Amino acid sequence: MMTSVDTDLIRVLADPLRLQIVTLLARETLCTTHLVEETGARQTNLSNHLRVLREAGVVETEPCGRFTYYKLRPDVIAQLAGQFADLAEQARTAADNKRACP
């Protein structure tokens, strides 16, 4: 299983605010106003981060009148979890492989 973890996806999730957004969206679908209340961040800042999450395919948008709802895509997160699980499994299997000193 040659699963290399997707660097771009991790970099998207490596920001504290973005990870907080993802954690919040894992519980319920929210719109920007809710996220402003929950995180305390400015609207512009959140919109920028949501843009990054959207372009990375982590979240989906669902317009509802003047509001825009953001929903997390579980499969993307699950895929990432699987990649890390594979990596851990691979490391466990090859635990005693050691290349000789040159």
Next chain:
Amino acid sequence: MMTSVDTDLIRVLADPLRLQIVTLLARETLCTTHLVEETGARQTNLSNHLRVLREAGVVETEPCGRFTYYKLRPDVIAQLAGQFADLAEQARTAADNKRACP
């Protein structure tokens, strides 16, 4: 299940070179010289990244004469995989939760 993903750990893994190091170490235990050959990066650069990985608890060092072997810690990666899996599961469970427009 209040599993919030560890931001610091993700930020450590969010660098392409560090992720490459982790991927290589998942296959076999290597020393710095091997990593220089495999990645093509400078020794100083690698040493800096290995320092970060070591301080984050992602890798272990095993001195062997003049050489220093680096070994990946599978449980750390597995724990991260579990956190993401929980997050994905939580998102699937609460897929239809939607907070009302304010």
Next chain:
DNA sequence: GGCTGGTATCAGCGCCGGGTGATGTGACAG
């Protein structure tokens, strides 16, 4: 129509972090 509220985009700033060169340290070989 004009107005208001919810979001997105743009331009700019500041700063953290990755890359590099020089240097230090410690271990083997001779």
Next chain:
DNA sequence: CTGTCACATCACCCGGCGCTGATACCAGCC
């Protein structure tokens, strides 16, 4: 003891990214 090799640490530069204020856009309400 001296030289060499493996590795770590330090100081520095510089580009990218997160944050912000201003502004544009769009949908509903009057």
